[in-house]
Amino acid sequence: MGRRTKHVSFGTVVILALSAAALYFSGKTYVYRALFYNFAGIDDNLIFEERIIPAGEPQPWPLGSNYNQRPLPGEFKHKQQQLKAAALLVICHDSIRQEHYWEGYGPQSKTNSFSVAKSVVSMLVGVALKEGKIKSVDQLVADFLPEFKNGGKEKITIRHLLTMSSGLDWDESYSNPLSMTTEAYYGDDLKALINRQEVETEPGKTFYYKSGNTQVLAHILEAATNMKLSDYAATRLWQPLGAEQAAEWSLDKKDGTEKAYCCLYSNARNFARLGQLYLKNGIWHGDTIIDPAYVKASLTPTGLKDELTGAKGDFYGYQWWLIPQYKGLKVFYARGILGQYIVVVPAKEMVIVRLGEKRGEKVGMHLQDVYDLIDAGLGVCK
Template structure:
């Protein structure tokens, strides 16, 4: 028994020593906090994305005279919905909150932030700081010069077809995704990626690629990603609340592939910007041509996992065809969504703790059906209540 006790103690000391290594900072945090959660921003350093000209949404005439039909409520409850907002005709038609969440509560965007980084790229192109999406990445970072004679371009980063060796895995504490989230050196991970395949061939979803895009935004603009997004988008879109973008360390780099913390009302502004073709109050914030390309799947790419043409992903925006409607959308791993529905002149935001584990087709979580169907029913109720 004494030998067993000493063996356990020795193992514990070894593990403790391993975790104490500076390189395993991320692992200590992962074991402390376990899987990512929507309200974890206080455990990170954060940079303010300033809302410099706040203005509330106009309320629709039928504002909150509607309700979520009862048949959808079990899914809303089961998946831990905390906020649900429907904007139609540029007005707030419906909103509901659960738990202690309110219109001002911060919640993590998770991978919806990837779409925000894409918008920042579009703004930098408009500003002449980036030539176009086909500019070589090596113009900014010479270490990324392509593979097998094919140049790596910004387009390849935007479309997740970079051909790098980043392995996306959320369940393993040793994955690069976990290192991105809980670690304190985003530069080391992003610039440690190796080019191992020809770019522009396969769509393979990789958070490290978006992080590299954010470093490119920083290099091109000469300012932090938070500052640039505040100046070019958040303030001009008249967000009501400052957002918080989590950093890898004090005065560090934004976790740009995730971790933009805001509320449902203000997340909806990104959707409205797309509905408006890139303009806000008559001011063009981002070119309409960029948005059109960003929200159109690049079907020249092969969706590697399904061995078929990509039908679901553009420039860091997802896309689906639902009941005959083309719907671009932003998406986060725990069921964060901003849906843009041009056919209904509407934006739908859902925030929560979980999404469905069931997938259809090209990584299509089937909880999406609930959020869209409930919104369509609410809009129909609003239409009737206006008469």
């Protein structure tokens, strides 16, 4: 028995050594880091290089007269604790009505936005359109990125990227250590990874959620504005919206490229400003930050069917998720893979932010979490 145990142990070591060598010679050394950290987390700004998004003149949120006075439903609170919520914020009619923190996090704690950042990139596209840096959402990607001038990529437009219909071959998986998403998260050369994409289906035909689309949008923004994505976000969004603390955006390496499809770190109060800006149709305290026409377009269903499920195209706009009708209300929201949400219910002038480590079950193209958050918010905003 002892000899056999030793033999198996030695064989395992040999296999691991050969696998490590194969990864090294294939150039996929990012897998070492992916396996070490096991899965992406909300505090990963501690392990990556970051670019700071400085705050400007702060504009603190007012507290409502009934701040934290309406108790949240016990079942809802219990579920939030089960899903390891870090923060919950409910804003009604421009003031904070509910604010709760768990797991040792607080009002100034910065946690990972994950794919909520996709909606932020869409907002920055709207800013660039307003400034004339981008002519139209139907402008070709190749006008900005020479690598898109051939191989079928010359047909791809900014609209195709915004609507997740580019047809590019990106495999969307954090759990697969060899996927492009994992390489984007743990690797150190986003631009090379993006340029490696090839067209696998005709652009503009079907919806297929792929983080690579957002990353390409970020490279377009850099080319169009001649600014780093974080710097553009700071001067066009973060500071005009009166964020009270600086944010961070993870980079692929020191002084490198932002992981635009994810990894914007901030807190619930500051993320809420993004939802509030869209609630107000791109206008903040009388200043037009984003053209209302773009806001409207970005919250209009694409009509594209989901390539994986065949779901009808009423669930997505320009990097924003859409619920056309829930209890007679229209809802739009940004979402991240571990239960990060900015939920906006225009008819109730309500913005809900939830941050945390886990999310609940999927219901069609959406998640039960979102419906739970809306119901809780409606109870608060009576």
